[in-house]
Amino acid sequence: KAGINYANVWDEQGQDFQADPKVGFAGGVFLGLPIGKYFGFQPEILISQKGFQGSGTLLATPYSFTRTSTYIDIPLFFQMKPGEALTILAGPQYSYLTHQKNTYTFGANSTAQDQEFKNDNVRKNILGFVVGADISVEHIVISGRAGWDFQTNNGDGSSSTPRYKNRWLQFTVGFKL
Numbered sequence: 001k002a003g004i005n006y007a008n009v010w011d012e013q014g015q016d017f018q019a020d021p022k023v024g025f026a027g028g029v030f031l032g033l034p035i036g037k038y039f040g041f042q043p044e045i046l047i048s049q050k051g052f053q054g055s056g057t058l059l060a061t062p063y064s065f066t067r068t069s070t071y072i073d074i075p076l077f078f079q080m081k082p083g084e085a086l087t088i089l090a091g092p093q094y095s096y097l098t099h100q101k102n103t104y105t106f107g108a109n110s111t112a113q114d115q116e117f118k119n120d121n122v123r124k125n126i127l128g129f130v131v132g133a134d135i136s137v138e139h140i141v142i143s144g145r146a147g148w149d150f151q152t153n154n155g156d157g158s159s160s161t162p163r164y165k166n167r168w169l170q171f172t173v174g175f176k177l
Contacts, residue, residue, distance in 0.1 A: 001143065001174025002027035007050035009164035019164075024049025024068060026170050032079065032087075040079035042089060048073045050166045061107045069166075070099040075130050075147075087134040093147060095166075097124040126151050128166070136176060145170040 008021040028046030035041060048071045055064040074096075077089040104111050132145035149165040 001030060001141065001172040003143070003170065003172030005048055005050055005168045005170050007052070007166060007168035009052045009166055019052035019054050022051045022053045022066065022068070024051060026172055028073075030174065032176075038081050040081065040087075042077040042079050042087075044073070044075050044077070046073040046075075047071075048095070048168075048170075050168055052164075058106070063104070063106045065105075066103045068101045068103075069097060071095040071097055071126075075145075077130070077132075085136050087136070089133065089145075090131045091129070093128045093130045095126045095128060095149070097126070126166070132170070139176050141174040141176050143170070143172045143174065145172075 003026050005024045005026045006021055007024060009019050026046055026048045028044060028048075030042055030044040033041045033043075049068055050071060051067040051069050053064065053066040055062065057063070072095070073093055075091055075093040077091040080088045082088065126149050128147050128149040128151075130145050130147035132143060135142045146167075146169055148167040151165070
């Protein structure tokens, strides 16, 4: 399956950290394992881009910032099947941060930075929760998901990067064998 994430972040401690949503890629594979007629288990493995963007003015010069965080997401869904074409999903998700790219633009100048995780206190393993639904029409599966992280992005709270949690909407189209 493949599609998009519409992602943003939020600061659970209510600081003055404002961010705008960002669109990123989402795609991977899934496996539906029935447990009776109305229930099942559906693990997935996805490459998922999340992040945020922001902009403003500093000294009368416009600036913008975009962060794209690429994760390997592993949701473990419990399935409820109220009808033949509809499956409702809910469950925990484990995410592993594989790559992060920051793009800064200040006036006419722009720079991109690929994040090195060696010296920064960034949490690479994040747990979250996802709910959603799949609509199946023959072999085509149309999916919608909403998810949010339980844990912040910084490891022990000492990181100078903003502490935030991801939240996202995900829309994909897939093929079922």
